[in-house]
Amino acid sequence: MEIKAIIFDFYGVICSEIAPFWFGRYFSEEKAKQLKEAYFKPVDRGEVLELELFGKLASLVNSQPEKVEKEFKSFIKINDSAVELIKKLKPNYKIGVCTNSPSNFFRSILKQNNLTDLFDEIVVSSDHKVSKPDPKIFRIILDKLQSKEEEALFIDDNPQNISVAKNLGTESVLFINTDQLKNDLTKLGIM
Structure with a gap:
């Protein structure tokens, strides 16, 4: 057909993939992979709001949600x-x-x-x-x-x-x- x-x-x-670069900035490759899976799967399925995601990620790295979102956007390459x-x-x-x-x-x-x-x-x-x-x-x-x-x-x-x-x-x-x-x-x- x-x-x-x-x-x-x-x-x-x-x-470009974004999350692996952000996680790789703060964590080992293995830990980054685990965290990406744990934090993004529920967001991808709409079970967790993205504002909540950036809040959780910010607490992981002792930062602010807005700063984390800005960091994520810095990895965007079309x-x-x-x-x-x-x-x-x-x-x-x-x-x-x-x-x-x-x-x-x-x-x-x-x-x-x-x-x-x-x-x-x-x-x-x-x-x-x-x-x-x-x-x-x-x-x-x-x-x-x-x-x-x-x-x-x-x-x-x-x-x-x-x-x-x-x-x-x-x-x-x-x-x-x-x-x-x-x-x-x-x-x-x-x-």
């Missing part, structure tokens, strides 16, 4: 080549983004970087109380894009998320870098 919709992950594809690629794809495909994130924080990144109009549909895990790799979130973005599983392409930097999308019958590409993505899209006849 022909691909009609392309769904992008955000962090690690369009924008992948300009991925943005340009999306702009090239947009005239021919519905473009969606599906991300695990606190909603206000994510939407502020989109707004500050003029990325909101890049997407036809946006699904943020905390808004829907479900996060990747749960198949429910994939179905939510597919429904919003009015796309069948086999009519969509999913792009993510997490192999577990790719596996779930493939199990649903959605063509998927593991993102490593934009050049590799362009090559994979060419092989699929999308570019």
